Amino acid sequence: MRMPPLSSWLxxxxxxxxxxxxxxxxxxxxxxxxxxxxxxxxxxxxxxxSGGDGLPVALMRGPYGRGGQFxxxxxxxxxxxxxQVVLQSARGTAGSGGEFEPLRNExxxxxxxxxxxxEQPWFGExxxxxxxxxxxxxxxxxxxxxxxxxxxIIPVVTTSTLLQGMVRAGGFPLEATFxxxxxxxxxxxxxxxxxxxLGARKRRRAEKTLPLANAATxxxxxxxxxxxxxxxxxxxSPHWAGTDHRDHIGQAEVPTSMITxxxxxxxxxxxxxxxxxxxxxxxxxxxxxxWSHGSMEIISTMVHEVLDFGLPLAxxxxxxxxxxxxxxxxxxxxxxxxxxxPPPNYEARSFYLQPGGALTVEQAPVAESEPSSYHYDPADxxxxxxxxxxxxxxxxxxxxxxxxxxxDDVLTYISEALAEDLEIVGAVAAKIWFGSxxxxxxxxxxVCDVDPSGRSMNVCEGITGLTEADELDCGTxxxxxxxxxxxxxxxxxxQVSSGSFPQYNRNLGTGEPRLTATRMLPADQQVFxxxxxxxxxxxxxxxx
Numbered sequence: 001m002r003m004p005p006l007s008s009w010l011x012x013x014x015x016x017x018x019x020x021x022x023x024x025x026x027x028x029x030x031x032x033x034x035x036x037x038x039x040x041x042x043x044x045x046x047x048x049x050s051g052g053d054g055l056p057v058a059l060m061r062g063p064y065g066r067g068g069q070f071x072x073x074x075x076x077x078x079x080x081x082x083x084q085v086v087l088q089s090a091r092g093t094a095g096s097g098g099e100f101e102p103l104r105n106e107x108x109x110x111x112x113x114x115x116x117x118x119e120q121p122w123f124g125e126x127x128x129x130x131x132x133x134x135x136x137x138x139x140x141x142x143x144x145x146x147x148x149x150x151x152x153i154i155p156v157v158t159t160s161t162l163l164q165g166m167v168r169a170g171g172f173p174l175e176a177t178f179x180x181x182x183x184x185x186x187x188x189x190x191x192x193x194x195x196x197x198l199g200a201r202k203r204r205r206a207e208k209t210l211p212l213a214n215a216a217t218x219x220x221x222x223x224x225x226x227x228x229x230x231x232x233x234x235x236x237s238p239h240w241a242g243t244d245h246r247d248h249i250g251q252a253e254v255p256t257s258m259i260t261x262x263x264x265x266x267x268x269x270x271x272x273x274x275x276x277x278x279x280x281x282x283x284x285x286x287x288x289x290x291w292s293h294g295s296m297e298i299i300s301t302m303v304h305e306v307l308d309f310g311l312p313l314a315x316x317x318x319x320x321x322x323x324x325x326x327x328x329x330x331x332x333x334x335x336x337x338x339x340x341x342p343p344p345n346y347e348a349r350s351f352y353l354q355p356g357g358a359l360t361v362e363q364a365p366v367a368e369s370e371p372s373s374y375h376y377d378p379a380d381x382x383x384x385x386x387x388x389x390x391x392x393x394x395x396x397x398x399x400x401x402x403x404x405x406x407x408d409d410v411l412t413y414i415s416e417a418l419a420e421d422l423e424i425v426g427a428v429a430a431k432i433w434f435g436s437x438x439x440x441x442x443x444x445x446x447v448c449d450v451d452p453s454g455r456s457m458n459v460c461e462g463i464t465g466l467t468e469a470d471e472l473d474c475g476t477x478x479x480x481x482x483x484x485x486x487x488x489x490x491x492x493x494x495q496v497s498s499g500s501f502p503q504y505n506r507n508l509g510t511g512e513p514r515l516t517a518t519r520m521l522p523a524d525q526q527v528f529x530x531x532x533x534x535x536x537x538x539x540x541x542x543x544x
Contacts (some may be wrong), residue, residue, distance in 0.1 A: 001161035012349060014302045015073070017307075020080035024049040024364070029066060033088065033104075035112045039098040039237065039269040043088035043113075046071065046079040047122075056151075056314035057117060057127035058083040061110060062135035063093040063100060063187060074131070077303050082311050084122070088113055093187055097116055100184070102226070103163050103243040110142040118149060128310040130154035132298060133266075133467045137162040140273065141245045143252035149315040152254075156259040157293050159269035160245040160276075164235035166265075168466025171515060173443060174207055174505035176265055176390035181227035182206075182219050183391075197393045207502040210518045232515050246268060248275035256284035257309045259301055261291030262460070262482055263397045265390050268427075271481060274341060288327045288483070292389055292396030327425065330398070330459070330487035331449060342426040342481075345543050350414070350536040353432075353493065353529040359413040359494055364534040369437070370472050371526040371533075374409050376498040376509075378520040382409050384503035384507065387446070387461050388480060399454040401448050401495070411496040411527055414450060422486045424542030428460050428479035432496065433533035436469035438509040446479045447537065449486055456493055459484045467511065472528070479537075494537050496527050 031043040044066040047055070068085040077086040092100030127150055129139045136158025143153060154425060159165060166177045178197075182203055186195050196203075199219065206219035212231050216224040216416055231240040247341055256277060260270045267288075277284045287305070291298050305362065312319040353358050355369035374457030376382070386399030405412050430445045446461040462479035475539050486492055509521030529535050 015077060017077055017081070019429040020077070022048045022080055025076065025079050026052075027071070031086070032115045033113055035091070035109055035209065039091055039111065041088055041091055041096040041098075041113070042066070042094065043086055044071075045077045047084040047195070048079065052084050053122040053187065054124035055082060056124060056311065058085045058310070059088070059113070059117065059127055059129045060086070060131040061088045061090060061113065061138040062131060062137050063090040063128075063291050064134070065089065065094040065187065072196075073299050074303065075147045078306055079338055081307055082333065083314075086117065087525075087526055089229040092507050093140070093414055102184075103141070103240075106138045106143070107141040107245070110138055111145055112220060114146070114297045121446045123147065126151045126314040126316075128152040128154070128306070128314050130156070130302065130306050130310060132156040132302060133158050134162070142248075143254055144259065146252070146500075150254055152255045152257065152310045152340050153334050153519060154257045154259070154302065154305055154310055155263045155270075157261065157266055157270070159266040159326055160249045160273050160501050161269050162266065163240055163243050165269050167230060167233060167235050169234040171444075171463035172251075172505040173265065173390075173503065175384070175394070175502040176525055177230050178207060178215060178227065179225060179391040180450070181202060181216070181230045184222055184226060185216070185224050196379055196391075198448075200283070200393060204502070211516045212519075213515045228515070242496075246273070246276060249273050250278060250280040251385060253282065255313055256282065257287070257305050258284055259289075259298065259305060260475070261289050261293070261298060262296060262328070262480070263292040263388050265292075265293055265386075265388050268478070271341060274368045285322070285323055285512040286325045290328045290330050290520050291496040293333075294390070294392050294396070295394040306492055327483045328486055329423065329425070329483045330489060332423070336425075336483065341542070344422070344431065346426050346540040348429075348525065348538040349541045349544055350538055351494070353413045353496075353535040353537075357411070357413050359415040360493060361415070365433045365529050365531055367530070369530050371410050373524060373526045374497075375522065375523055376409050376441070378506045378508050379522070380446070381501035381506040382407060382497045382499045384500040385458075387458055387500070387503065389503065398457045398459075401446070402454070405456060405493070405495060409497055415492040417452075417489050418486055419490050421485070422492075423542040424486075424539045424544065425483040428462070428537070428539055429479050430462070430479065430535075430537045431474055432477060432535045433472065433474050433528035434466065434469060435526040435528070436466070437469045437521050440507055440509050440511045440522055441466050441469035441525060442504070443475050444495075444497045444504070444509040445479060445537065446450070446502050447479065447539070448493040448495065449484065452489050461500070463500065463509065472533070474533070481515070500523055
């Protein structure tokens with residue numbers, strides 16, 4: 001099968017690539033790769049029409065088919081510039097044998113695939129692996145087992161604990177987890193992503209359905225065991241045993257380049273994976289941009305990294321040297337080279353919530369005050385606006401938050417105008433003294449940058465679930481890490497609310513199981529900010 005030259009020209013323009021070595025490609029979609037249990041997985045091989053045998057292999061493994069964007073945006077640019085590319089469908093997807101069990105078989109199936117590739121007459125001397133999201137997880141799952149012929153892996157917007165981040169108990173990411181389940185149910189249908197976008201209205205209605213056990217039927221017209229499992233089993237459930245590879249990534253020796261974004265759902269998990277590799281004696285590359293999970297810039301950056309990092313290593317050459325960490329500092333809108341993550345010369349400073357909606361730096365409340373309060377109603381949940389989102393077709397990242405901040409169920413605290421620039425880089429957390437009329441409540445915190453015109457743009461965010469909220473206590477909220485410059489004259493605003501729906505599942509207030517809960521209990525929430533209960537957000541401020 002020939003590849004159309006128009007897609008080559010579009011890729012070159014959209015991905016800002018150098019001219020290709022060739023535009024004449026061929027695809028063999030008939031590869032059948034046997035696994036150790038006899039299951040056969042299908043794969044496609046894309047190569048130049050002449051001279052393809054013996055070139056380094058770039059392998060992608062995943063559950064999203066072997067055509068569409070993976071063929072045109074990822075495989076084609078590489079096959080035109082020095083690779084032969086193999087795209088394999090995970091078991092139970094796109095014609096591959098077996099049953100699709102999320103993340104369950106990727107470690108063993110991946111090793112079987114690599115060993116099969118080594119035996120093929122067209123295999124040369126080396127290969128790399130690359131890909132985003134699930135396709136990144138398939139690399140990490142076997143990174144510690146890879147033989148020397150595998151010269152590099154490039155896992156992108158992913159983590160060794162992929163599923164654990166999607167099924168956590170407190171602050172359940174409903175939109176991402178349920179939406180991914182819907183996408184996977186549609187995967188064996190033609191134009192799966194297009195169907196996903198066209199079905200957004202049904203999916204939105206399903207997210208509001210009670211009980212959630214009926215949500216799949218609303219979105220798809222039938223029950224889904226996959227979706228039921230995603231909604232039922234939390235991260236620590238035995239159901240997901242064997243899918244957590246955090247220990248394996250720390251033992252990996254293969255050269256690694258990680259790519260993520262400040263608004264990716266897996267950001268902090270991937271940063272922890274980076275730390276595990278460093279602790280294991282490796283020095284992986286890390287690139288963090290101002291991106292969400294589905295940003296086009298993610299694809300462009302990945303393709304460039306495959307060519308600039310993966311291809312030289314596959315050829316036995318050294319890639320061009322660069323800083324171990326490259327991070328985009330939002331606000332300043334510039335890239336920064338860092339020696340490590342987290343970087344030195346940044347330390348946590350407390351920004352205290354004050355009575356009357358003020359925010360002060362390292363000045364705890366000194367006067368007694370009544371707590372701030374708001375009413376949370378799960379029947380009218382606080383809506384999600386921008387931020388950390390996974391699915392295609394949903395606005396993610398930095399957006400204007402003013403309409404959200406005008407709601408009665410959102411508290412805001414704002415600093416004075418900054419007398420000088422203030423830069424933060426690293427982990428962000430909040431310590432909030434919180435009480436509720438209900439034992440079960442969520443606390444959602446968002447940091448925003450307010451410019452002189454009053455526009456309020458989100459910087460980072462986090463959520464935690466409380467199960468004894470009817471007893472006053474200090475709750476810790478881990479926000480997403482960030483790199484941001486608040487400019488002189490701007491102000492820092494902190495939002496406190498009890499949700500961001502449907503980004504996170506609404507807390508119904510009853511403590512009933514997520515899948516079967518139907519009763520909604522509104523709650524009166526209180527945030528304390530007095531000398532005995534000093535609520536604060538901790539920002540990693542540059543010291544010099």
